[in-house]
Amino acid sequence: MRLRPVAPLIFLENKVDTSLAGVAMPKGTSLLLLMRRPATHAGAFDAPEEFRPRRWLDGATGAHEPSANLPFGSGPRICPGRSLALLEMRVALSSIFKAFDVQRVGADVVWERFSFTMEPARLRLRISARGTRGPA
Numbered sequence: 001m002r003l004r005p006v007a008p009l010i011f012l013e014n015k016v017d018t019s020l021a022g023v024a025m026p027k028g029t030s031l032l033l034l035m036r037r038p039a040t041h042a043g044a045f046d047a048p049e050e051f052r053p054r055r056w057l058d059g060a061t062g063a064h065e066p067s068a069n070l071p072f073g074s075g076p077r078i079c080p081g082r083s084l085a086l087l088e089m090r091v092a093l094s095s096i097f098k099a100f101d102v103q104r105v106g107a108d109v110v111w112e113r114f115s116f117t118m119e120p121a122r123l124r125l126r127i128s129a130r131g132t133r134g135p136a
């Protein structure tokens with residue numbers, strides 16, 4: 001959700017005249033926020049390009065600024081489906097990996113494609129039923 005957010009753009013419009021970093025933004029300005037940039041900024045996260053999920057569990061060493069990572073937006077219009085989405089991800093991933101072996105196939109460089117949400121391109125997988133099932 002930090003390195004490959006599916007919603008990397010947020011479109012906003014300010015309700016009052018304001019300014020940001022010295023740039024005037026009159027009421028009604030159309031704003032396009034690039035959410036990935038702060039989430040991968042070295043000032044916000046130690047080794048920002050590394051997939052290191054334990055940083056969220058163990059207490060991070062170095063920079064760790066959760067408010068720089070807002071994959072569901074923030075404020076009064078924060079995504080109301082956030083909890084459902086996080087639950088669905090866990091259920092989907094645990095169901096898939098419990099029942100199937102998933103392997104990368106080929107050496108294609110995987111790209112990302114923006115089509116309303118981000119999706120992988122050229123990601124080829126071989127998915128086969130697991131030989132043995134773990135405990136229920």
Ligand code: HEM
Nearest residue numbers: 006007010071072073074076077078079080081082084085
């Ligand atoms: C990985 C899954 C999802 C991501 C990354 C995501 C992300 C977002 C983001 C970034 C926004 C804009 C927030 C803002 O303007 O500050 C948003 C808005 C919204 N999302 Fe999601 N969302 C996800 C899943 C869902 C689900 C499962 C639902 C409903 C079941 C949902 C319903 C909505 C609605 C209704 C809004 C508009 C809220 C408003 O404008 O007041 N989203 N979402």
